Amino acid sequence: MSIPNADEQIAFLQQIQRLFEEGEFSATYKYALLLTLAELAVERGSDDGQSLDLSMFSVGEKFAELYWRQLAAFSSGQANTQAAVLHQNHGAQASVIQHLTEIHTDSQGRLPLARGHRSWGKQVKAVAGVVRQMPLRHLQVLGGKLQPFLYDYPCPRGVVRLKPGVSFLLRRYQSLIQQLARAGWVNHIRSNRLNAPMLGQVDDLESFMFGSSRATLIEAARVLAPLQDHRCFYCGQKIDQRAEVDHFIPWARYPRDTAHNFVLSHRGCNNDKRDMLAAKQHLDTWMERMLLRGNEIGESLAGKGFISDAECSVHIARWAYQQGVEVGGFGWVMKGETEPLLDDCLAVFARAVTPNLDVDNNH
Numbered sequence: 001m002s003i004p005n006a007d008e009q010i011a012f013l014q015q016i017q018r019l020f021e022e023g024e025f026s027a028t029y030k031y032a033l034l035l036t037l038a039e040l041a042v043e044r045g046s047d048d049g050q051s052l053d054l055s056m057f058s059v060g061e062k063f064a065e066l067y068w069r070q071l072a073a074f075s076s077g078q079a080n081t082q083a084a085v086l087h088q089n090h091g092a093q094a095s096v097i098q099h100l101t102e103i104h105t106d107s108q109g110r111l112p113l114a115r116g117h118r119s120w121g122k123q124v125k126a127v128a129g130v131v132r133q134m135p136l137r138h139l140q141v142l143g144g145k146l147q148p149f150l151y152d153y154p155c156p157r158g159v160v161r162l163k164p165g166v167s168f169l170l171r172r173y174q175s176l177i178q179q180l181a182r183a184g185w186v187n188h189i190r191s192n193r194l195n196a197p198m199l200g201q202v203d204d205l206e207s208f209m210f211g212s213s214r215a216t217l218i219e220a221a222r223v224l225a226p227l228q229d230h231r232c233f234y235c236g237q238k239i240d241q242r243a244e245v246d247h248f249i250p251w252a253r254y255p256r257d258t259a260h261n262f263v264l265s266h267r268g269c270n271n272d273k274r275d276m277l278a279a280k281q282h283l284d285t286w287m288e289r290m291l292l293r294g295n296e297i298g299e300s301l302a303g304k305g306f307i308s309d310a311e312c313s314v315h316i317a318r319w320a321y322q323q324g325v326e327v328g329g330f331g332w333v334m335k336g337e338t339e340p341l342l343d344d345c346l347a348v349f350a351r352a353v354t355p356n357l358d359v360d361n362n363h
């Protein structure tokens with residue numbers, strides 16, 4: 001068994017990147033599972049390109065360790081916040097937390113003591129059961145399709161079997177995966193509204209530092225609504241005051257508020273699209289809007305203080321779609337529907353003759 005070559009390593013990293021961009025993370029379990037596999041690969045794997053069997057118990061135990069610190073109440077120290085255990089889920093508290101709470105209390109938060117607790121084995125098995133039911137099933141679903149690039153699925157009885165080469169790759173790219181997974185986890189906790197009483201207003205932190213305030217986005221919505229005939233950019237249905245300003249090229253890929261990148265959409269459409277690129281049909285609409293009303297949008301939003309550079313916005317979009325096509329990514333069509341991003345997306349840019357773009361190209 002040989003180790004993955006350079007092309008295979010790049011393909012793996014592209015899959016990991018897609019996992020963060022397109023995977024659905026309704027709870028923090030998937031971040032924890034990825035960290036679990038990466039750490040166990042370091043602790044138990046080798047660099048010879050072999051597959052690696054990890055017992056479900058060892059997976060459950062690592063999982064419990066990763067959540068251990070977060071079983072304690074979090075206290076921000078800020079005024080108007082309360083100390084409490086953070087929510088790992090948008091609905092009811094994650095059951096992994098519930099399984100471990102009693103042991104955490106009995107052992108006063110000390111993990112070595114917890115391992116000697118009479119119910120440690122039983123609860124680790126319960127945690128492993130949750131891992132099997134939830135994140136193991138969902139982690140490798142990208143763009144709505146199961147793509148088992150990390151481990152065999154369904155799992156053989158009692159083990160998680162890392163595919164040949166995966167242990168090598170998780171070991172090699174450990175720090176990258178650690179940082180991505182931890183950052184994703186922190187963001188998930190921070191963006192969960194249930195955590196607001198503990199965190200205070202830090203959910204505004206990123207927009208405060210890098211983005212536009214909610215007030216100016218509301219201004220942008222007022223400008224865009226009549227230009228879109230008060231219809232959702234994506235589904236074409238009527239919108240009301242609760243419409244949201246969406247970043248056509250997702251903020252997660254390119255965190256800048258530029259005028260032409262704003263589209264107005266339903267909150268539901270916006271939430272379902274998440275950090276995905278929009279499918280080709282929406283790209284066509286966006287380019288058409290750019291050609292027909294680019295000047296109007298640019299001038300109106302520049303008046304509200306937004307950066308307006310049509311040519312630059314097209315460059316960014318071309319870059320984003322080029323990336324999407326190269327990694328075999330999927331585009332968002334409508335709620336619950338995605339499709340592969342193909343070369344024809346890039347053709348949109350090739351034929352984008354832009355006679356009226358020069359006007360608001362101010363640099």
Ligand SMILES: [Zn+2]
Binds near residue numbers: 265
């Ligand atoms: Zn819509």
